[in-house]
Amino acid sequence: MPLSPARVLAALNAVRPPDRTSPVIGRAVVVGGSVAGMLAARVLSDYAESVLVVDRDDLQVTGERPGVPQGTQLHALLPGGFLQLEHLFPGFREQAVAQGAIEAPPAARRSYLDGRRKVVVPDDADSLAGTRPLLEGLIRQRVLRLPNVKTVTARATGLVCDGAVVTGIRCDVGGMAGVESSDLVVDAMGRSSRLSDWLEQAGWERPALRRMTVNLNYATALFRRPETDPEATVVMALHTPETRSDVAGAAFFAVEDGRWMAMMAGYEDNRPGRTADDFRRRLREQFPPEFGEIAGHEMLGEVRTYRHADSRRRDFHALRRFPAGLVSVGDAVASFNPVYGQGITAAALHAACLSTYLREGPDPSLPARRFFDLQKVVVDVAWSMSTSADLAQPHVDGPYPRGYRLSSWFSRRIVEATVTDVSTARRFNDVVSLRVHPRSLATPAVVLGALRANLRAR
Numbered sequence: 028m029p030l031s032p033a034r035v036l037a038a039l040n041a042v043r044p045p046d047r048t049s050p051v052i053g054r055a056v057v058v059g060g061s062v063a064g065m066l067a068a069r070v071l072s073d074y075a076e077s078v079l080v081v082d083r084d085d086l087q088v089t090g091e092r093p094g095v096p097q098g099t100q101l102h103a104l105l106p107g108g109f110l111q112l113e114h115l116f117p118g119f120r121e122q123a124v125a126q127g128a129i130e131a132p133p134a135a136r137r138s139y140l141d142g143r144r145k146v147v148v149p150d151d152a153d154s155l156a157g158t159r160p161l162l163e164g165l166i167r168q169r170v171l172r173l174p175n176v177k178t179v180t181a182r183a184t185g186l187v188c189d190g191a192v193v194t195g196i197r198c199d200v201g202g203m204a205g206v207e208s209s210d211l212v213v214d215a216m217g218r219s220s221r222l223s224d225w226l227e228q229a230g231w232e233r234p235a236l237r238r239m240t241v242n243l244n245y246a247t248a249l250f251r252r253p254e255t256d257p258e259a260t261v262v263m264a265l266h267t268p269e270t271r272s273d274v275a276g277a278a279f280f281a282v283e284d285g286r287w288m289a290m291m292a293g294y295e296d297n298r299p300g301r302t303a304d305d306f307r308r309r310l311r312e313q314f315p316p317e318f319g320e321i322a323g324h325e326m327l328g329e330v331r332t333y334r335h336a337d338s339r340r341r342d343f344h345a346l347r348r349f350p351a352g353l354v355s356v357g358d359a360v361a362s363f364n365p366v367y368g369q370g371i372t373a374a375a376l377h378a379a380c381l382s383t384y385l386r387e388g389p390d391p392s393l394p395a396r397r398f399f400d401l402q403k404v405v406v407d408v409a410w411s412m413s414t415s416a417d418l419a420q421p422h423v424d425g426p427y428p429r430g431y432r433l434s435s436w437f438s439r440r441i442v443e444a445t446v447t448d449v450s451t452a453r454r455f456n457d458v459v460s461l462r463v464h465p466r467s468l469a470t471p472a473v474v475l476g477a478l479r480a481n482l483r484a485r
């Protein structure tokens with residue numbers, strides 16, 4: 028009997044690298060060397076004789092890069108994602124801290140909902156704060172240290188197929204056309220991946236693309252962080268749509284080199300913080316006092332903005348015809364409203380899907396359906412959480428899933444209870460962190476516990 032989605036998710040969270048490695052494939056080519064591509068390459072290094080990571084950016088260069096335009100914006104690493112990174116890269120925490128990342132145990136994290144400070148869950152998992160280039164760079168360093176992983180700077184331009192099997196990719200290396208042959212191609216090209224076009228050009232179906240328009244406007248700025256500042260290293264504040272604030276949320280994280288990274292987000296025509304003065308004013312006026320304190324510090328550089336139009340997913344699992352020798356991971360499959368911070372953690376779970384699939388010794392002449400079935404569980408969970416929260420925004424007008432009104436009523440009660448009730452907050456945090464299936468929140472015990480907690484709080 029197939030496992031329930033909840034058990035699949037639990038099993039994926041428990042995946043560890045194998046003790047002994049024995050290649051089940053010859054050469055793997057990963058297209059896209061960002062977070063999802065590098066995590067896939069880490070897993071493939073256990074199962075392939077060699078792994079080549081192809082990226083249009085030079086991955087020997089550290090820092091911000093054009094292939095990842097979101098890299099200037101604040102990136103949260105959810106505790107679930109941090110745990111996955113520690114499993115894939117033993118000693119990741121120490122390595123990260125040595126390079127400037129800041130530890131964020133539960134006691135150092137603060138969260139507000141509509142101005143009310145949430146309870147701390149003392150036994151929650153730890154997290155880590157740092158800029159996106161630092162986090163990505165740490166992962167990259169560890170992967171490129173593996174003896175059977177190499178990178179090349181090239182732009183992938185299409186698939187090479189032999190009958191029903193993908194046997195490589197076409198690429199452009201400094202103006203010269205080339206081919207990289209492969210026993211398994213991994214698409215990790217991010218949300219703008221061209222894989223669907225390439226499949227169609229090669230005579231295959233393109234996966235259905237589902238979109239939910241969110242029209243989110245991000246703004247991020249760096250501030251100097253004096254030693255006397257709040258002890259908290261991660262502070263987040265969300266406004267529910269009922270509060271009708273023009274800023275949907277803000278956060279500030281301690282990051283490397285003695286800095287705070289502060290972020291604000293708004294929807295539709297609300298573009299908070301496009302200028303330095305506006306950024307500071309809104310932090311002071313619309314958020315708890317710590318935000319005003321940060322706003323008073325020296326701003327380092329300019330406010331950087333980013334517009335995120337939609338959440339989107341590509342349903343590879345539903346394709347009737349699909350070639351062997353090909354999988355897709357990370358944002359290329361599903362990318363969500365970034366406010367919920369799921370991307371890196373979801374990519375780590377996609378890597379766990381790949382590990383599970385390869386460990387089972389798949390037949391390389393057949394499509395990787397087992398991989399896509401596992402991945403669907405991860406995508407469904409992250410998608411349902413992100414989109415159901417977005418449907419509560421007045422400007423988001425569907426599509427509404429069946430039973431939406433009732434489920435959203437319960438969700439609001441549970442979210443309210445996370446402000447005062449440790450037990451509800453613990454379970455909710457595990458769900459948000461993609462460690463536990465959202466169905467675990469829909470039990471009578473959890474719902475009644477939340478309702479009682481809300482009554483007590485009133």
Ligand SMILES: Cc1cc2nc3c(=O)[nH]c(=O)nc-3n(C[C@H](O)[C@H](O)[C@H](O)COP(=O)(O)OP(=O)(O)OC[C@H]3O[C@@H](n4cnc5c(N)ncnc54)[C@H](O)[C@@H]3O)c2cc1C
Pocket residue numbers: 058059060061062063064081082083084093094095097100101102103104105181182183184215216217218220245333335356357358359365366367368369370371372374
């Ligand atoms: C504003 C914003 C804020 C976010 N905040 C968070 C957060 O707080 N927490 C979190 O976990 N996630 C966050 N995310 C999501 C996170 O950035 C991604 O989920 C994460 O980077 C994984 O993406 P990826 O590796 O699949 O793709 P990407 O990071 O987009 O990388 C795609 C890679 O593919 C390469 N590439 C593309 N096309 C080609 C080609 N033809 N040939 C060769 N190379 C190619 C690119 O150069 C790039 O390196 C945020 C996203 C946005 C937009």
